[in-house]
Amino acid sequence: MSDIIFVHNREMGKAFIERLLGKKPIFTCVIGITETAKIPGISAAGKNPELTYYTPPADVELLMLGKCKCIQGVPVTPEGIPTPALITRAALKLADIPTVIVSGGLKVKPQVPFVDLGGSPGRDIRSGRAVDYVEDVLEKAMMLGENLAKTVDYLVVGESVPGGTTTALAVLLAMGINAEGKVSSSMPSNPHRLKIETAKTGLKASGVEFGALANNPMKAVSCVGDPMMPAFAGMVMGAADRIPVLMAGGTQMSTILAIVKALKPEVLDNVAIGTTRWIILDKEADLPGLVQQIADVPVLAINLNFSSSKFNGLRAYEAGAVKEGVGAGGACIAAILKSGGAVSTDKIFIEVEKAYSSLCSDF
Amino acid sequence: MSDIIFVHNREMGKAFIERLLGKKPIFTCVIGITETAKIPGISAAGKNPELTYYTPPADVELLMLGKCKCIQGVPVTPEGIPTPALITRAALKLADIPTVIVSGGLKVKPQVPFVDLGGSPGRDIRSGRAVDYVEDVLEKAMMLGENLAKTVDYLVVGESVPGGTTTALAVLLAMGINAEGKVSSSMPSNPHRLKIETAKTGLKASGVEFGALANNPMKAVSCVGDPMMPAFAGMVMGAADRIPVLMAGGTQMSTILAIVKALKPEVLDNVAIGTTRWIILDKEADLPGLVQQIADVPVLAINLNFSSSKFNGLRAYEAGAVKEGVGAGGACIAAILKSGGAVSTDKIFIEVEKAYSSLCSDF
Numbered sequence: 001m002s003d004i005i006f007v008h009n010r011e012m013g014k015a016f017i018e019r020l021l022g023k024k025p026i027f028t029c030v031i032g033i034t035e036t037a038k039i040p041g042i043s044a045a046g047k048n049p050e051l052t053y054y055t056p057p058a059d060v061e062l063l064m065l066g067k068c069k070c071i072q073g074v075p076v077t078p079e080g081i082p083t084p085a086l087i088t089r090a091a092l093k094l095a096d097i098p099t100v101i102v103s104g105g106l107k108v109k110p111q112v113p114f115v116d117l118g119g120s121p122g123r124d125i126r127s128g129r130a131v132d133y134v135e136d137v138l139e140k141a142m143m144l145g146e147n148l149a150k151t152v153d154y155l156v157v158g159e160s161v162p163g164g165t166t167t168a169l170a171v172l173l174a175m176g177i178n179a180e181g182k183v184s185s186s187m188p189s190n191p192h193r194l195k196i197e198t199a200k201t202g203l204k205a206s207g208v209e210f211g212a213l214a215n216n217p218m219k220a221v222s223c224v225g226d227p228m229m230p231a232f233a234g235m236v237m238g239a240a241d242r243i244p245v246l247m248a249g250g251t252q253m254s255t256i257l258a259i260v261k262a263l264k265p266e267v268l269d270n271v272a273i274g275t276t277r278w279i280i281l282d283k284e285a286d287l288p289g290l291v292q293q294i295a296d297v298p299v300l301a302i303n304l305n306f307s308s309s310k311f312n313g314l315r316a317y318e319a320g321a322v323k324e325g326v327g328a329g330g331a332c333i334a335a336i337l338k339s340g341g342a343v344s345t346d347k348i349f350i351e352v353e354k355a356y357s358s359l360c361s362d363f
Numbered sequence: 364m365s366d367i368i369f370v371h372n373r374e375m376g377k378a379f380i381e382r383l384l385g386k387k388p389i390f391t392c393v394i395g396i397t398e399t400a401k402i403p404g405i406s407a408a409g410k411n412p413e414l415t416y417y418t419p420p421a422d423v424e425l426l427m428l429g430k431c432k433c434i435q436g437v438p439v440t441p442e443g444i445p446t447p448a449l450i451t452r453a454a455l456k457l458a459d460i461p462t463v464i465v466s467g468g469l470k471v472k473p474q475v476p477f478v479d480l481g482g483s484p485g486r487d488i489r490s491g492r493a494v495d496y497v498e499d500v501l502e503k504a505m506m507l508g509e510n511l512a513k514t515v516d517y518l519v520v521g522e523s524v525p526g527g528t529t530t531a532l533a534v535l536l537a538m539g540i541n542a543e544g545k546v547s548s549s550m551p552s553n554p555h556r557l558k559i560e561t562a563k564t565g566l567k568a569s570g571v572e573f574g575a576l577a578n579n580p581m582k583a584v585s586c587v588g589d590p591m592m593p594a595f596a597g598m599v600m601g602a603a604d605r606i607p608v609l610m611a612g613g614t615q616m617s618t619i620l621a622i623v624k625a626l627k628p629e630v631l632d633n634v635a636i637g638t639t640r641w642i643i644l645d646k647e648a649d650l651p652g653l654v655q656q657i658a659d660v661p662v663l664a665i666n667l668n669f670s671s672s673k674f675n676g677l678r679a680y681e682a683g684a685v686k687e688g689v690g691a692g693g694a695c696i697a698a699i700l701k702s703g704g705a706v707s708t709d710k711i712f713i714e715v716e717k718a719y720s721s722l723c724s725d726f
Contacts, residue, residue, distance in 0.1 A: 024514070026514055064506055065506075096513065097513070098510040098512075098513035098514050102476075103479075109481070111499075112506060113478050113479070113480055113503045113504070113506055113507040115476050115478050115479075116477055116478075116479045118472070118474070136474075140474075140475060141476070143427055143428075143475060143476055144476040147461040147462055148461070148514075149461075150389075150459065150460070151461050151511075151514040152514050
């Protein structure tokens, strides 16, 4: 288990991991889109802003099929660096982990089975009215989480929503969390000023002051969030009553944590965050600093390192590109735990290199 | 286990049941609609033909929520006899069985989470081009079945598609199975002549002769089937490689069996049909006679009896109304097996009466 780094709340993290060891997980990936991603410079989760609508469906096609259907190749940043879904796919495949895709709200549907929660695509948060049907989606997601919790020993939830760290920042601010300069980015250089400006424009448009919605997270999401949020939080709330839930993601997980804490704090002792080493190394973000403002849950990271890769597109992760997404870190942790260590970061790395060489063109 | 009747292939049925006893199931319900249901006199799965579009979503709302959202009350026949989803709900609730809803193709979406397989509503089979995207839906359903099979010990699949016995008949004829006068009906008096005429009109319109599509079931479905079929068959094919599958339904299950046999016969030794006593008692239909023409799988029936009910709407089942649907028979069998007999037909009956008295108005 030396492949897992205990980042925050070390003892609780170790206890959490012990409960999961050798047990049967299900991996779910919540996808959604927000027009916020089309603001130039906000997101690198797509070759260009228009393509960000295709990134979430393409990501989950890759998870389920080993290749994308709605786009050629795989989602890449404008620099050509590939989606972390390559990592997630490798982990799920090696450990034979069942996968269920969940839509929070999309423009382009994936060509794989997915759970529809009745959500719709998110608007640009500068409108101040970003997401519709948040309560409905939350309720349906709880139902889904509750039912999935009856099938397996623990739940892993990942996400793919381009622009998602900006919406995460805005919701954190609405809920009174000191988050400026702390959310991560898929770009090596984090556009904090643009994100803060975007978030504040959204808050102003919705008439919400810093902290005004600390106890009303669904209002915060409807004003300045994205459609992944109620779906993700609802699944955690529905499942964590019964089984442990590993929230697989980077700084966006702090927003989910804040939502869950406001709506159902009693499940938090059954929750941990699983992320990547790249998120932890990121000096321009602060996941532990966000988490400790919200709730005392463990933060774990997968000790995956691409510095010895043959490919520029993968070595770029070591320079701070992409970092996390599509539940990559959590999926790796689950793969190692499910297999009792038979799946390792070495094996995942080899599998990712194989997939990269068959699906991506290096530069 | 005296609550389970071994109808066909008794020894195999007993062995099948033994493999399931005490194990963990998931119940899935595949819903879809076909405009065939709007032919006057074809279906009783709705108060009137227009309402049949609402029956499948209302049925699964009842399963997940204990009440319907898209209609008032619960789906009823024109005589006011309630949906068998009341039985399914009672069984799933008593045995705490997780449930996943799957859409094959709908006009009205349910207000609960459901898996979208990319299917669309079915046309009147008299057009000869009844269902679109059959191959796509089949493939996605296989993926879903495969993933669900990694979470639990066995899969139960039910369905709700008004007009479904007529489309079942038509596909059976296209595949060369002697099915005239053998499919069941939700009405006490089975409109066999109307069904046969409808099926034959569809076959003629598509230029398909009796038996011409014995080896091409997806073509048969696209010509004269309904959108539940590729979804249901695909899930069976995807899951039965790995775990036992109980196909929960009446005579429509013979059509699914024929599809699975044509496309993936090697999984059939992992498959059984679970239905109700009312289907077996039906003198105007012949489920065993259909099954034995296709494949040697066990047929089991739940020995549920409503003759002592306080309510006319439930006693009507004993007079041949409704009989089966929404996986009622298979859900009861799974509830008994999961609970090791702690859930019985008596307990299910009491629970159904309770639900009837709170949701239905007796007549």
